[in-house]
Amino acid sequence: MIDPAITPNAIAYAWERLLDIAGAEDLAPPYAYGPANAPLPEPGVIIVPAAPHAWSRLLQLPVGQLDWLPAATLFPSGYPLPFHDPVPILFWSDADRDKPLIRVRGDGSIIFRVDLIAATLFMLTRWEEIVLPRRDEHDRFPAIASTAYRQGFLDQPIVDRYAMILRAWLQRQRPSWQPRRRTFHLHLSHDIDHLRRFLTANEALRQTANNLWRQKRPRWALEDVRDFATGRLLIDRNPYLTVLDDLANMTEMRGDRATFYIMAATPNLFDEGFTVTTPALTRRLQRLARRGHIIGVHPGYYTYLDFQRYRTEKNRLEQALGEVVHHARQHYLRFRVPDTWRIAVRAGIREDATLGYADMDGFRCGTAHSFPVFDILADEAIPIIERPLHIMDGTLKSYRNLTADEALRRMQKLAQRAAQVEGELHLLWHNKLYYAWRPWFQILRRFLNAPLS
Numbered sequence: 001m002i003d004p005a006i007t008p009n010a011i012a013y014a015w016e017r018l019l020d021i022a023g024a025e026d027l028a029p030p031y032a033y034g035p036a037n038a039p040l041p042e043p044g045v046i047i048v049p050a051a052p053h054a055w056s057r058l059l060q061l062p063v064g065q066l067d068w069l070p071a072a073t074l075f076p077s078g079y080p081l082p083f084h085d086p087v088p089i090l091f092w093s094d095a096d097r098d099k100p101l102i103r104v105r106g107d108g109s110i111i112f113r114v115d116l117i118a119a120t121l122f123m124l125t126r127w128e129e130i131v132l133p134r135r136d137e138h139d140r141f142p143a144i145a146s147t148a149y150r151q152g153f154l155d156q157p158i159v160d161r162y163a164m165i166l167r168a169w170l171q172r173q174r175p176s177w178q179p180r181r182r183t184f185h186l187h188l189s190h191d192i193d194h195l196r197r198f199l200t201a202n203e204a205l206r207q208t209a210n211n212l213w214r215q216k217r218p219r220w221a222l223e224d225v226r227d228f229a230t231g232r233l234l235i236d237r238n239p240y241l242t243v244l245d246d247l248a249n250m251t252e253m254r255g256d257r258a259t260f261y262i263m264a265a266t267p268n269l270f271d272e273g274f275t276v277t278t279p280a281l282t283r284r285l286q287r288l289a290r291r292g293h294i295i296g297v298h299p300g301y302y303t304y305l306d307f308q309r310y311r312t313e314k315n316r317l318e319q320a321l322g323e324v325v326h327h328a329r330q331h332y333l334r335f336r337v338p339d340t341w342r343i344a345v346r347a348g349i350r351e352d353a354t355l356g357y358a359d360m361d362g363f364r365c366g367t368a369h370s371f372p373v374f375d376i377l378a379d380e381a382i383p384i385i386e387r388p389l390h391i392m393d394g395t396l397k398s399y400r401n402l403t404a405d406e407a408l409r410r411m412q413k414l415a416q417r418a419a420q421v422e423g424e425l426h427l428l429w430h431n432k433l434y435y436a437w438r439p440w441f442q443i444l445r446r447f448l449n450a451p452l453s
């Protein structure tokens with residue numbers, strides 16, 4: 001395994017990301033990525049690079065060997081801490097080991113012996129997903145193979161935390177400067193994989209019987225019969241469709257708008273598929289778009305490496321809507337770095353929202369902020385924004401087997417961590433959940449009422 005080249009392009013990209021998250025893009029202090037005695041025209045920031053091979057070493061580092069420091073040791077003394085838990089140090093700078101981790105040199109410049117540039121690139125470019133071979137049965141890079149999960153910091157927006165540390169030192173260096181601050185934003189999105197609740201009469205019958213005899217819920221059983229009938233005959237009254245309005249209302253009540261990712265694949269083993277031109281659906285989607293919600297495409301199971309297929313599905317949705325679509329999230333979260341980004345860009349997508357793990361909630365990209373993408377191997381920007389996914393309903397329920405209350409606490413914890421860094425928390429709740437996992441819908445409502453409690 002060979003570490004990627006940290007080129008001037010890559011350094012500029014990472015520095016820009018850090019400044020943006022720190023709310024310091026207007027400040028643009030002089031900086032150097034080099035030795036602690038690097039000359040600067042005026043007091044600025046020097047980040048001393050980690051040793052060569054640090055990236056490969058990090059991948060091979062045994063679990064539990066990563067250094068963690070108390071938050072207070074990373075901020076200037078007396079600075080109000082935005083978070084209190086210990087912070088992992090992914091990359092130490094090798095030089096000046098006898099010196100403090102962060103210090104101010106004679107001319108007032110701040111010297112970081114923690115390599116913020118390397119950490120930002122490591123997390124945002126998803127380099128480890130390119131070089132590590134492990135995949136699950138759907139060819140996905142699993143959370144359990146990631147450095148963040150293995151070393152226990154997947155639930156920290158680590159890039160953002162580093163940016164907050166940078167902000168604090170800049171504030172100390174320039175006491176009259178006020179960083180630009182963002183407010184926490186909870187963003188809800190919905191993947192529409194299914195348009196009707198029951199595909200076959202058999203399935204409906206089994207569910208009805210279960211609700212009647214096992215669950216002793218005759219009202220649910222009645223709803224089952226109704227849903228089967230409406231799915232067949234009155235598609236406009238079918239709950240998998242009408243729930244789109246309920247979901248939109250739920251978000252509008254918070255004064256916000258949601259994103260709906262619509263499947264447009266033809267049916268196959270992994271895509272249930274539905275006729276995206278169904279008038280009852282397109283009318284509804286157009287209405288949602290007029291109300292300010294975003295309608296994106298949910299490219300099917302076989303698209304993540306197949307441009308033709310990706311484009312065909314996107315076109316199909318666009319024709320049904322009569323609108324161009326700029327947002328996408330991959331079905332099953334199937335994604336290969338950097339190929340799927342490139343395919344999406346070629347197909348005209350401006351924002352992808354796939355990068356969360358199916359098997360674990362948390363900060364796959366180490367950030368609670370949407371970010372422009374950089375291809376570390378090609379050493380160039382990819383003109384697309386990644387809107388990282390943090391929590392998917394199925395992750396909490398099926399992959400992690402949490403109870404609804406445990407899930408709620410987990411969501412609140414991640415929301416709090418995103419809020420500490422003035423970030424966003426992106427949630428994916430499927431439309432099928434409305435009926436299939438009723439208590440989980442209540443959890444979502446409770447969370448939306450008090451995300452930070």
Ligand SMILES: [Zn+2]
Pocket residue numbers: 191192193298330331332
């Ligand atoms: Zn899906």
